[in-house]
Amino acid sequence: MKLATIPAIVAFGIASLCAYALHTFSPLSDVKLALSLIAGLVLFITLLFTVAVQTNYERTTMNVRFLSGVFFVGLLVLNGVFSFLFQRLAPSIIVNGIIVLLFLLIANGIVKAKQ
Secondary structure, X not given: OEEOHHHHHHHHHHHHHHHHHXXXXXXXXXXXXXXXXXXXXXXXXHHHXXXXXXXXXXXXHHHHXXXXXXXXXXXXXXXHHXXXXXXXXXXXXXXXXXXXXXXXXXXXXHHHHOO
């Protein structure tokens, strides 16, 4: 797998802006910063795979990008729900961690299959 530098920087910027939007619009006060940092990290990981990762096989790259895009949209919605409805930090960390690890496991399986 190769990582393109400029798309990676753009992915970081977009993920940071999404996290800032969640931070700004969240009515919570106690865990607002931690939730936005978690959201920024998981959104960056999925968006990085969507725009900046390339493999030796075009089909594998397309499959990983599609998977990453689906997980990005799902995590964006999920973190929006966490930002607006839940006032506890532990469920956000656990759910986001499980989803990102599941994403990495599936993406690794796609890359190893070389399809």
